Amino acid sequence: MEEIELSGFVALISLLVILLPLFSFLLILAGRKGRGANLALITISISFILSVYLFFLIWNKQPIHYQIPWFLIGDIEFKAGVLLNNLSVLMMTLVSGISVLVHIYSRTYMKDDLNIHRYWAYLGLFCFSMLGLVISDNLLLIYLFWELVGFSSFLLIGFWYTKPLASRAAKKAFIMNRIGDIGFLIGIIIIFSQFRTLDIMALFGDIGLVKASLVDKGLWISASRQMPEAWLSIAGLAFFIGAMAKSAQFPLHTWLPDAMEGPTSVSSLIHAATMVAAGVFLIARVYPVFDPFVLNCMVFIGAFTAFMAATIALSQNDIKRILAYSTISQLGFMVMALGIGAYSESIFHLATHAFFKCLLFLGAGSVIHQLHHYRDVHSLDFDNQDIRIMGGLRKGMPITFIGMCLASAALIGLPLSSGYLSKDAILITAFEWAGSRDGIYKMIPYVMVITSWFTVFYISRLVFKVFFSTPKRMSREQANQIQDAPRQMSYVVLILAFFCLFFAFSFNPFSFESSWLWNGFSSNLFQNVKLYHWLLPLILNIGTVVLIFTTYRIYVKNDGISILEKNIFHRFFRQEWYLNELYSYFFTVPIEKFSRLCYWFDRNIIDALVLKSATLVSILSAITHWCDRILVDGFVNALGTCAKWIGYFSRNFQTGKLQHYLISMLLIVLSFFILTYFI
Amino acid sequence: MLSLLIFLPLIAALLILVLPSRFQQHYKYITLGVSVIQFVLSLFIYFKFNSSTFAAGIDKESQYQLLEKLPWIRLNLGNIGKLEIDYFLGIDGLSMPFLILSALVTFVATLASWEIKTKLKAYFSLFLLLNTAVIGVFCALDFFLFYIFYELMLLPLYFLIGIWGGIRREYAAIKFFLYTLFGSVFMLLVIIGLYFSVINPATGNHTFNMILMMDPANYADGSIFSAIADKNLFGISARLLAFIVLFVAFAIKVPIVPLHTWLPDAHVEAPTPISIILAGLLLKVGGYGMIRVCYSIFPDSAMLSAWWIGLIGVISIIYGALNALAQTDLKRLIAYSSVSHMGFVLLGIASSTTEGVSGAMLQMISHGGLSAMLFFLVGMIYERVQDREIANFSGLAEIMPQFTAFVIVAFFASLGLPGFSAFMAEAFTLIGAFTSEQVNGLIPRWMSLVASIGILLSAAYFLWTLQRMFFGQPRLKGAADWFSKLSDVNAREKLALIPLVALALALGIFPSLLFDKMNASVLAFVQLISG
Amino acid sequence: MIPLSHFLMISASLFCIGLYAVLTKKNAIQILIGIEFMINAAVLNFVAFGKFDKVNGGGQLFALFAIVLAAAGVAVALAIILNVYKHFKTIDPSKINKLKD
Structure with a gap:
C-alpha cells in the first residue's frame, strides 16, 4: 500500500517536472512579444529542483514504475506512465540541470533578439519533450517525445528562419531525423507485433519478454507469437537506425554540423549535451533487443563515426563546426561502447560529455558573442565564427579561457579531468573486449586510440588558435580590448567548468571504477585485465602531451602549417568527406x-x-x-x-x-x- | 434523431429557397446555425453512445443504435414477390465518428463560404443539400437508401464545382461527376443482384436491408451471390466480381492510384469550402463504404483480394507522396498528399486486424480534420491574393506570423508528428499491416515497411514547402500590393481553425476518445470478416 | 329490211364522236354539242330497239321523251354557259377551275 502511494507521489512529481516547461511553452506563446525570460527560467529551475529531489529518492534504489490506462485497441490496453530508474533520473537531472544553465546563459546571449519570446517558448517545449522522453515507460510514449524533441530542435535550429541557411538546416535536420524515426517506428512495430505490448518494464526488464523470447531453428519465438529470426536483427537495426539519426552517427550525421546555424546556446543544449544523447539513451533502454549482429554493427559504425568526425574536425575553420564534429566523434565513442557491451561506461561518458561539450559550446558562444559585439561597435567586417581570424583572446577573456581549457582537458582526457575517467574507461573496456576476439575486431581499440589523439589535435588547435595565436584582423592590443562576456554568461561557464573536473564524479581521479555514476549501472562483463588499466592511460597521455606540444608549435609558433594544409587528405576532410555532395x-x-x-x-x-x-x-x-x-x-x-x-x-x-x-x-x-x- | 440530423439541412435549404434575395447576406448565418446545431446533436449522440460489446452493430440489427425503420416502398410485383425498401437508419461504432466529423467539417466549410460572393441562394441551398446527402450516407442501412444518398451527393457537388470553381471548373466538374458516376452505376447492378439474392427471413420477401445481406444464411438457394452456390459470371466467381465492382466504386471516391486523377483537378478547381468538404468528407465516404459494404457483405472475396488491396494502398501512399513532392501549386500538393494519406486507410482495412482497422478509422477521422484545415489555410492565401504558386511566396512567416503558426501545426500534424492524430493513425495502421502476416496471413510484412517510407516522404514535401514559402526573407511576386493584402488570421478564420487543431490534438493525445467508442464495433467487424 | 346491227353501229359511232367531243373540245358549246350527240345516239338506240318491244311504240315514246329532256337540258346548259362566259370571259372549261368566285 505504502509502495503504491510512494510511486503515485513520485509519478506526480515527475509529471510536474515535465509539465512545467510545457506550461511555460504555452503561456509564453500566448503572452506578449519579447517576454517570457523569467517564466521560462523559473519553471525550468523548479523542474531541476524536483529532478534533483527525485534523483536522491530513486538513485540506487528500487525503480518506480507507475502507469495509468491510456487507450484500448482491440483487446490490448495501452498504458501511459513513468518509469524511474537510475538511467532516467540521471538523465532527468542532467537535462534539467544543463537546461537551467543554458537558460541563464541565454538571458544575456539572446537579449537583443526581437522574437525572444519564441526562443523561450521553444526551449520550454524542448525541455518538456526531452524530460518526457527520459521518464516515459513505453515505447510509444518514448516515440512521441522522441519526435517532439526533433520538432523542437527543428524550431530552434530554424529560429532565425529568415536566414535561408538556417531554415534549410532545420529542414535537413528534421528529415534526416525522420529517417531515424521511421527506423524507430519499424522497431516498435516489430516489437509490438511479436510481444503485444510496448511497456518497457515488461519488455526489457530483467525478467522481460525479450529476454524470455528465444531463437530456435530460424524462428524467433515469444510467448504468444513467432516470426523468422531475421526480424530480430531487423528490429535491432531499426532501433539502431533511430538512434543513429538522433545521435548523428554515420551515415545520418550530416544534419548536426548544419544545425549549428541555430543560436549557439541552442547548439550547446540540444546539439551537444542533451538531444543527441537521446539516441544513446534509446539504445540503453532497449538494450536486450540487440543481437550480436546488431551489436557488431554498432561497434563498427560507432568507431567509424568517431574516426571520421575527428578527421573532419581537424580541418574545419568554423569554431562551431569543429565542436559539432567533435560531438559526433564523441557520440561515436559512446555508441561503440554500447556495441561492445560497455553499457555503464557509455552512460558515464554521456554524462561527462554533456558537461564539457556544453561548456565548450557556451565558451565558443561567448567568444562569438563578444566578437560580434566588437565587430558591431567598430563596424568591422569579418566572420565572427572563423577561428583563423581569432587569436590572442586569452588576456581579454580569462574566464572563458579557463573554462575552455578545462573543457578541452576533459575532452582530451587529461588526468584529473572528468573525461579522463569516462573516456579511458571506454578505451580500456574496448581493449578488454577485443582481447576475446580476433581478426578485424582487434583493430577497433587501436582506431579509437588514434581517434582520441586526433581529438587532442583538433581541440588544442582550436584553443591555441583562439586564445594564443596572433590575431589576423586586429592588433594584440585590440584583441585585448575584447572583454569577457557579461557576468551571467561567465558564471555559467564557471559552474560547468567545475563539472569538468574529476571530483564531481569520483573521489579517485585515476580510477573510473570508483565513480559513483559508473557504479550506478550494471557492472563490467569482461575479464578485468589489470595491465590495460594503467598502461593504456599512460601511453595515451604521453601521446597527448606530445601532440599538444606539436600543436602549440604549429599554431602558435607558426611552424609547418603549410605541410598540413596542402595535401589531398586535408581537402577531403575539409569537404567533410564529400558526404553532403x-x-x-x-x-x-x-x-x-x-x-x-x-x-x-x-x-x-x-x-x-x-x-x-x-x-x-x-x-x-x-x-x-x-x-x-x-x-x-x-x-x-x-x-x-x-x-x-x-x-x-x-x-x-x-x-x-x-x-x-x-x-x-x-x-x-x-x-x-x-x-x-x-x- | 438521425432523421433530424439528416433533414435539418434540407429544411434549411428550403427555407433559404423561400426567403427573398434581399436577405441573402443572412443565408450564411442560417447555414452556420444548422451546422452548429448538427455539431451539438452529434456531440450529444457521441456522449450517449453505448460502446459496450452488446452494442457493437456491424451485422446484428438489434445492436445498432438510434434505429429508425419505416416501410418506405412496398410494391407488389406479382410473382416476383413484394418490393421491400425501407427507410432504415442506424449507427454503430464505425459510423458514429463520421457524424461528428461531418458536422465539424461542415461547420468549417461554412465559415470558409464567407468568400463566396455570387449567387448565394443557389450556393447555400446546394451546400445544405450536400450536407444532407453526406450524413444520410453515413446513417443509411438500407442499400437502396444508401445508394440514393450516395448519388445525391454528386448532384450538388457538380454544380458547386462547376459554378463557383476556378478557371477550369467545368472541366473539373464534369471529370469528377463522370468519374464517380462511372463507379456507382455498376454498383447499382450489384445492388440489384443482391436484392434478388437476399431474402428477409421475417417476411420472405427480397430485401435491400444491408444487415441481412451480411448473413450468408439469408441468401436464397442458387441465387447469384449465394456463397454456397458460388456461381460464376464471365468466368470468375460472381461474389468476387461483385466485390471488385463495389470496391472500384468506393475506391474511386477514396481515391486509389490509378483511379485518382479526378481528385487533383476537382480539388484545385473547387472553391475552398467545397475542397474542404471533398477532402474532409467525400473521401471518407469511400473508406466507410468499403468497410460497411464491400467488406461486410463480401468478406470471403475481401480475403481473397487482400493482397492486392494492400498493394494498392502501399502504391497510393508512395506514389501520392512522390507526386506531392513534385508540385508547384500548394493546393495540388495538398490534394496529392490526400491520396497518400488515404492509402493508409486502404492498407489498414486490407490488413483486417483490429489495429489496422482502428488505425484506418482513426486515419479517416484525422485526415478529415487535417485536410479540411490544410485546404482552409490554402484558401486563406488564395482568397487574399488569388495565387497559390509556391514559388511566388517566400518568407510568409514574417508577414503572417499567426497564419504561419497554424500552417506549421497543420503541416506537422499531417506529416505525422506524434501528439497529433495522424501519427496514432498511421502508426496503428502500420502495426496492423505488419501484424497481419502473423494473425491472418493476408498481407506480407514488407508492405508495412515500404509504406513507412511514405511517412518520410510526407515530411520531405511538407517541410520543403514550409522552407520555401514561409521561411527566408519576405519576397512576394505581387510586391507591395500583396504585402498589404496578406493580412494575418482574422477572428472568423481562427474560429474555424481552432476546433480542427483541437480535434487533431485531442485524438493524438487521447486516442481513447475514439478508440473506446468504436472498439467493440471494430472487434465485431474483424470477427465478421475473418469468419 | 335494215338489220339492227347497222343502227347500233351508227349509234355507237355517234356516241364515240360525242364522247370525243366532250373529252377534248376546249369550247363549252362544242362539248354541249358532243353531249347532244351522245343523247341522240341513245335516242337512236331506243328507236332501233323499239321494234323488239312487247308494247308497241314504247321505244318511240321514250325517244320523244329523251328529245324533250335533251332540249330542256340544252336550254339550261346554254344559259349556264352564257353566265359562265359573263363571269369568266371564257367558255373553255379547262380554264374554269375555280369553284369559288
Whole structure:
C-alpha cells in the first residue's frame, strides 16, 4: 500500500517536472512579444529542483514504475506512465540541470533578439519533450517525445528562419531525423507485433519478454507469437537506425554540423549535451533487443563515426563546426561502447560529455558573442565564427579561457579531468573486449586510440588558435580590448567548468571504477585485465602531451602549417568527406527527379488514359450519332419522303378540271367493264 | 434523431429557397446555425453512445443504435414477390465518428463560404443539400437508401464545382461527376443482384436491408451471390466480381492510384469550402463504404483480394507522396498528399486486424480534420491574393506570423508528428499491416515497411514547402500590393481553425476518445470478416 | 329490211364522236354539242330497239321523251354557259377551275 502511494507521489512529481516547461511553452506563446525570460527560467529551475529531489529518492534504489490506462485497441490496453530508474533520473537531472544553465546563459546571449519570446517558448517545449522522453515507460510514449524533441530542435535550429541557411538546416535536420524515426517506428512495430505490448518494464526488464523470447531453428519465438529470426536483427537495426539519426552517427550525421546555424546556446543544449544523447539513451533502454549482429554493427559504425568526425574536425575553420564534429566523434565513442557491451561506461561518458561539450559550446558562444559585439561597435567586417581570424583572446577573456581549457582537458582526457575517467574507461573496456576476439575486431581499440589523439589535435588547435595565436584582423592590443562576456554568461561557464573536473564524479581521479555514476549501472562483463588499466592511460597521455606540444608549435609558433594544409587528405576532410555532395547526388536529386517523373507519369499516362478513354467515348458517340442520323432517322425520313411523293403524285388527279374527271371516270368504268366481262 | 440530423439541412435549404434575395447576406448565418446545431446533436449522440460489446452493430440489427425503420416502398410485383425498401437508419461504432466529423467539417466549410460572393441562394441551398446527402450516407442501412444518398451527393457537388470553381471548373466538374458516376452505376447492378439474392427471413420477401445481406444464411438457394452456390459470371466467381465492382466504386471516391486523377483537378478547381468538404468528407465516404459494404457483405472475396488491396494502398501512399513532392501549386500538393494519406486507410482495412482497422478509422477521422484545415489555410492565401504558386511566396512567416503558426501545426500534424492524430493513425495502421502476416496471413510484412517510407516522404514535401514559402526573407511576386493584402488570421478564420487543431490534438493525445467508442464495433467487424 | 346491227353501229359511232367531243373540245358549246350527240345516239338506240318491244311504240315514246329532256337540258346548259362566259370571259372549261368566285 505504502509502495503504491510512494510511486503515485513520485509519478506526480515527475509529471510536474515535465509539465512545467510545457506550461511555460504555452503561456509564453500566448503572452506578449519579447517576454517570457523569467517564466521560462523559473519553471525550468523548479523542474531541476524536483529532478534533483527525485534523483536522491530513486538513485540506487528500487525503480518506480507507475502507469495509468491510456487507450484500448482491440483487446490490448495501452498504458501511459513513468518509469524511474537510475538511467532516467540521471538523465532527468542532467537535462534539467544543463537546461537551467543554458537558460541563464541565454538571458544575456539572446537579449537583443526581437522574437525572444519564441526562443523561450521553444526551449520550454524542448525541455518538456526531452524530460518526457527520459521518464516515459513505453515505447510509444518514448516515440512521441522522441519526435517532439526533433520538432523542437527543428524550431530552434530554424529560429532565425529568415536566414535561408538556417531554415534549410532545420529542414535537413528534421528529415534526416525522420529517417531515424521511421527506423524507430519499424522497431516498435516489430516489437509490438511479436510481444503485444510496448511497456518497457515488461519488455526489457530483467525478467522481460525479450529476454524470455528465444531463437530456435530460424524462428524467433515469444510467448504468444513467432516470426523468422531475421526480424530480430531487423528490429535491432531499426532501433539502431533511430538512434543513429538522433545521435548523428554515420551515415545520418550530416544534419548536426548544419544545425549549428541555430543560436549557439541552442547548439550547446540540444546539439551537444542533451538531444543527441537521446539516441544513446534509446539504445540503453532497449538494450536486450540487440543481437550480436546488431551489436557488431554498432561497434563498427560507432568507431567509424568517431574516426571520421575527428578527421573532419581537424580541418574545419568554423569554431562551431569543429565542436559539432567533435560531438559526433564523441557520440561515436559512446555508441561503440554500447556495441561492445560497455553499457555503464557509455552512460558515464554521456554524462561527462554533456558537461564539457556544453561548456565548450557556451565558451565558443561567448567568444562569438563578444566578437560580434566588437565587430558591431567598430563596424568591422569579418566572420565572427572563423577561428583563423581569432587569436590572442586569452588576456581579454580569462574566464572563458579557463573554462575552455578545462573543457578541452576533459575532452582530451587529461588526468584529473572528468573525461579522463569516462573516456579511458571506454578505451580500456574496448581493449578488454577485443582481447576475446580476433581478426578485424582487434583493430577497433587501436582506431579509437588514434581517434582520441586526433581529438587532442583538433581541440588544442582550436584553443591555441583562439586564445594564443596572433590575431589576423586586429592588433594584440585590440584583441585585448575584447572583454569577457557579461557576468551571467561567465558564471555559467564557471559552474560547468567545475563539472569538468574529476571530483564531481569520483573521489579517485585515476580510477573510473570508483565513480559513483559508473557504479550506478550494471557492472563490467569482461575479464578485468589489470595491465590495460594503467598502461593504456599512460601511453595515451604521453601521446597527448606530445601532440599538444606539436600543436602549440604549429599554431602558435607558426611552424609547418603549410605541410598540413596542402595535401589531398586535408581537402577531403575539409569537404567533410564529400558526404553532403554524395547524398545530394545519390538521394536528394534523384528523389526530386523521380518525383517529377512520377508527376509527369501521373499527368501524361494515368490522367491521359482517363482523358483518352473520354475521347474514345466521344468518338464512339460521334459514330453513334452518325448511325442515328443516317440510318435510324434516315428510315423515318424515307417513309415521310415516300408519303410525300405519293401525295405529290396523287395530287395530280385533283386538277379541278371537268374533262379530266370525266376521263378518269371513263377509264374506271371501262376497266370495270373489261374486268367484269373479259377477264 | 438521425432523421433530424439528416433533414435539418434540407429544411434549411428550403427555407433559404423561400426567403427573398434581399436577405441573402443572412443565408450564411442560417447555414452556420444548422451546422452548429448538427455539431451539438452529434456531440450529444457521441456522449450517449453505448460502446459496450452488446452494442457493437456491424451485422446484428438489434445492436445498432438510434434505429429508425419505416416501410418506405412496398410494391407488389406479382410473382416476383413484394418490393421491400425501407427507410432504415442506424449507427454503430464505425459510423458514429463520421457524424461528428461531418458536422465539424461542415461547420468549417461554412465559415470558409464567407468568400463566396455570387449567387448565394443557389450556393447555400446546394451546400445544405450536400450536407444532407453526406450524413444520410453515413446513417443509411438500407442499400437502396444508401445508394440514393450516395448519388445525391454528386448532384450538388457538380454544380458547386462547376459554378463557383476556378478557371477550369467545368472541366473539373464534369471529370469528377463522370468519374464517380462511372463507379456507382455498376454498383447499382450489384445492388440489384443482391436484392434478388437476399431474402428477409421475417417476411420472405427480397430485401435491400444491408444487415441481412451480411448473413450468408439469408441468401436464397442458387441465387447469384449465394456463397454456397458460388456461381460464376464471365468466368470468375460472381461474389468476387461483385466485390471488385463495389470496391472500384468506393475506391474511386477514396481515391486509389490509378483511379485518382479526378481528385487533383476537382480539388484545385473547387472553391475552398467545397475542397474542404471533398477532402474532409467525400473521401471518407469511400473508406466507410468499403468497410460497411464491400467488406461486410463480401468478406470471403475481401480475403481473397487482400493482397492486392494492400498493394494498392502501399502504391497510393508512395506514389501520392512522390507526386506531392513534385508540385508547384500548394493546393495540388495538398490534394496529392490526400491520396497518400488515404492509402493508409486502404492498407489498414486490407490488413483486417483490429489495429489496422482502428488505425484506418482513426486515419479517416484525422485526415478529415487535417485536410479540411490544410485546404482552409490554402484558401486563406488564395482568397487574399488569388495565387497559390509556391514559388511566388517566400518568407510568409514574417508577414503572417499567426497564419504561419497554424500552417506549421497543420503541416506537422499531417506529416505525422506524434501528439497529433495522424501519427496514432498511421502508426496503428502500420502495426496492423505488419501484424497481419502473423494473425491472418493476408498481407506480407514488407508492405508495412515500404509504406513507412511514405511517412518520410510526407515530411520531405511538407517541410520543403514550409522552407520555401514561409521561411527566408519576405519576397512576394505581387510586391507591395500583396504585402498589404496578406493580412494575418482574422477572428472568423481562427474560429474555424481552432476546433480542427483541437480535434487533431485531442485524438493524438487521447486516442481513447475514439478508440473506446468504436472498439467493440471494430472487434465485431474483424470477427465478421475473418469468419 | 335494215338489220339492227347497222343502227347500233351508227349509234355507237355517234356516241364515240360525242364522247370525243366532250373529252377534248376546249369550247363549252362544242362539248354541249358532243353531249347532244351522245343523247341522240341513245335516242337512236331506243328507236332501233323499239321494234323488239312487247308494247308497241314504247321505244318511240321514250325517244320523244329523251328529245324533250335533251332540249330542256340544252336550254339550261346554254344559259349556264352564257353566265359562265359573263363571269369568266371564257367558255373553255379547262380554264374554269375555280369553284369559288
